[in-house]
Amino acid sequence: MASSCSRTCLQYLLHLAHDNLDFRLPSPFWCLNSLTEEDVRSVMARSVCAKSAFELWGRGRTHSELRTSLLNYSPEKMSPYVHKESTYRINVYTFNKTLLFADRIKKIDALEYLPFEGTVSLKSPQHIFCLLEDYGTDPNNIPEHPNYVYFGRWIADGQRELIRSHSVKSRHFIGNTSMDAGLSFIMTNHAKVKENDLVFDPFVGTGSLLVACSHFGAYVCGTDIDYNTIHGKGRSSRKNQKWRGPDENIRANLRQYGTQKMYVDVMVSDASKPVWRNAALFDAIITDPPYGIRESTRKTGSHKDIAKAPDGSYADSHVPVSQAYNLSDIFADLLHFSAQHLVVGGRLVYWLPVYRPEYCEEMIPHHACLQLVSNCEQTLSSHTSRRLITMEKIKEPKVCVLDLHSCCLSTELPYHGHNAFREKYFSGLNKRSSKEDTRADVDGK
Amino acid sequence: MKLLTHNMLTSHVKGVTKGYPLLIKATEVKVNDVDFNPQFVCRMIPKLEWSALVEAADLLGHRQDLPSELVPDYEKNEDFLKKVHRALLEVEVIEGCLQCPESGREFPISRGIPNMLLNEDEV
Numbered sequence: 001m002a003s004s005c006s007r008t009c010l011q012y013l014l015h016l017a018h019d020n021l022d023f024r025l026p027s028p029f030w031c032l033n034s035l036t037e038e039d040v041r042s043v044m045a046r047s048v049c050a051k052s053a054f055e056l057w058g059r060g061r062t063h064s065e066l067r068t069s070l071l072n073y074s075p076e077k078m079s080p081y082v083h084k085e086s087t088y089r090i091n092v093y094t095f096n097k098t099l100l101f102a103d104r105i106k107k108i109d110a111l112e113y114l115p116f117e118g119t120v121s122l123k124s125p126q127h128i129f130c131l132l133e134d135y136g137t138d139p140n141n142i143p144e145h146p147n148y149v150y151f152g153r154w155i156a157d158g159q160r161e162l163i164r165s166h167s168v169k170s171r172h173f174i175g176n177t178s179m180d181a182g183l184s185f186i187m188t189n190h191a192k193v194k195e196n197d198l199v200f201d202p203f204v205g206t207g208s209l210l211v212a213c214s215h216f217g218a219y220v221c222g223t224d225i226d227y228n229t230i231h232g233k234g235r236s237s238r239k240n241q242k243w244r245g246p247d248e249n250i251r252a253n254l255r256q257y258g259t260q261k262m263y264v265d266v267m268v269s270d271a272s273k274p275v276w277r278n279a280a281l282f283d284a285i286i287t288d289p290p291y292g293i294r295e296s297t298r299k300t301g302s303h304k305d306i307a308k309a310p311d312g313s314y315a316d317s318h319v320p321v322s323q324a325y326n327l328s329d330i331f332a333d334l335l336h337f338s339a340q341h342l343v344v345g346g347r348l349v350y351w352l353p354v355y356r357p358e359y360c361e362e363m364i365p366h367h368a369c370l371q372l373v374s375n376c377e378q379t380l381s382s383h384t385s386r387r388l389i390t391m392e393k394i395k396e397p398k399v400c401v402l403d404l405h406s407c408c409l410s411t412e413l414p415y416h417g418h419n420a421f422r423e424k425y426f427s428g429l430n431k432r433s434s435k436e437d438t439r440a441d442v443d444g445k
Numbered sequence: 446m447k448l449l450t451h452n453m454l455t456s457h458v459k460g461v462t463k464g465y466p467l468l469i470k471a472t473e474v475k476v477n478d479v480d481f482n483p484q485f486v487c488r489m490i491p492k493l494e495w496s497a498l499v500e501a502a503d504l505l506g507h508r509q510d511l512p513s514e515l516v517p518d519y520e521k522n523e524d525f526l527k528k529v530h531r532a533l534l535e536v537e538v539i540e541g542c543l544q545c546p547e548s549g550r551e552f553p554i555s556r557g558i559p560n561m562l563l564n565e566d567e568v
Contacts, residue, residue, distance in 0.1 A: 198488075198489070230558055265449075268562055
């Protein structure tokens with residue numbers, strides 16, 4: 001961020017997309033100071049949550065206030081964009097209201113007091129401006145007049161197109177719990193993944209997170225305990241397809257988006273028993289660990305503790321009901337692993353399943369070498385949610401000859417560990433590689 | 446499996462203290478064309494155990510005069526970086542296994558993918 005704003009002390013307006021509402025401030029309009037246009041452009045080059053960014057010229061609670069505000073905006077700042085040789089167009093955007101075309105034209109005409117000297121070009125204007133009107137957030141109670149209006153010069157759009165272009169629907173290789181594209185890119189941004197980073201996912205599944213990271217130039221690797229998923233074998237997760245085809249594996253996913261050169265390796269491995277030498281190897285660790293219902297249940301044999309919902313589906317309940325002894329060790333191991341193998345300043349980003357009625361902030365796993373950066377909730381059902389946790393490594397763990405676990409300050413977790421269950425949960429594979437497909441159809445599909 | 450990965454792997458067989466580096470027994474090796482990216486190679490070099498890389502490349506017959514010690518000022522040495530790039534990212538073990546140097550336990554590699562899982566009685 002620019003530390004001083006001498007000549008370029010401008011205000012910017014970010015127009016945020018109306019999803020993942022729990023991850024951001026309530027309003028989709030966000031005014032920012034103390035930034036340069038370069039800062040704004042670099043944010044928009046990464047963000048999948050921001051639709052557009054504007055250089056804010058005026059604002060107000062009414063059009064009359066907007067007018068006053070615009071007439072107070074310095075003409076020197078306007079002049080590069082309104083002079084005689086310039087071409088421009090003005091768009092009208094209304095949040096939470098649909099406007100008739102004729103009304104849009106009226107609103108543009110009402111801005112005739114602006115000193116535009118150039119020519120309107122609808123097809124290829126040099127400069128695009130936007131009048132944005134905020135009609136509140138209640139779709140059942142839309143006011144006649146906007147609550148707030150803004151006017152600004154369009155600078156850049158965000159990367160929301162990636163959500164469509166990288167949609168899991170059109171991906172070669174998917175699994176039951178492949179992370180959707182939008183969230184994958186959000187996680188990549190939380191982890192501050194950048195070009196030439198080395199990123200690792202210890203529960204890689206079908207590689208959705210690695211796909212997103214590779215898009216921003218990181219080299220990627222992952223492990224998973226599921227042999228079939230890593231090898232791209234076994235039953236398909238697609239509705240009309242029984243078996244996976246030859247082009248279904250993580251490498252093929254990267255190839256689909258042109259990032260195959262970022263593929264380092266994937267391996268079949270148990271995340272609780274890491275195979276990496278003791279060094280700070282990774283710039284980021286990004287992962288969606290199993291919560292205990294839709295993945296891994298086959299490894300523990302019959303999961304008789306978990307009752308299906310009456311309609312036989314697990315759709316909403318991605319979190320095990322009896323989580324008290326399911327999950328403690330996954331996160332302890334993950335944090336411990338991250339403290340060992342992240343570079344200092346590197347980030348761990350992961351989902352933490354939560355039983356909402358009992359949630360409190362103290363439940364977030366902690367570690368002396370990792371600092372909590374953010375905690376964003378995504379509601380899954382009335383009583384379950386998952387939280388996107390971002391942590392940054394702030395120091396190296398102390399080296400201890402005996403048991404590395406005991407050296408770091410205790411990672412007090414709400415889910416009390418139960419070793420026998422943990423062993424069953426993680427290493428319960430009786431055969432190293434499964435040639436037979438013994439997967440139980442836990443999804444009821 | 447690429448040599449970049451191999452350089453970071455160690456044996457986690459119970460009780461083993463000298464499990465690094467894993468010995469490579471390759472029955473099929475492939476050399477791919479991967480875009481040369483000097484910045485990435487420079488970032489990886491400090492993280493590597495250099496002698497393990499040279500040893501592994503040598504064993505696979507792809508050492509291609511990688512020096513036994515890191516050259517100083519390698520950041521500007523494009524020839525050197527290209528050699529390192531080739532060894533780290535282009536040479537790939539497709540079939541074979543990784544062997545723990547202390548216990549002899551073998552971890553198979555098939556279709557380029559190592560299987561590092563231990564049996565229940567080994568953990």
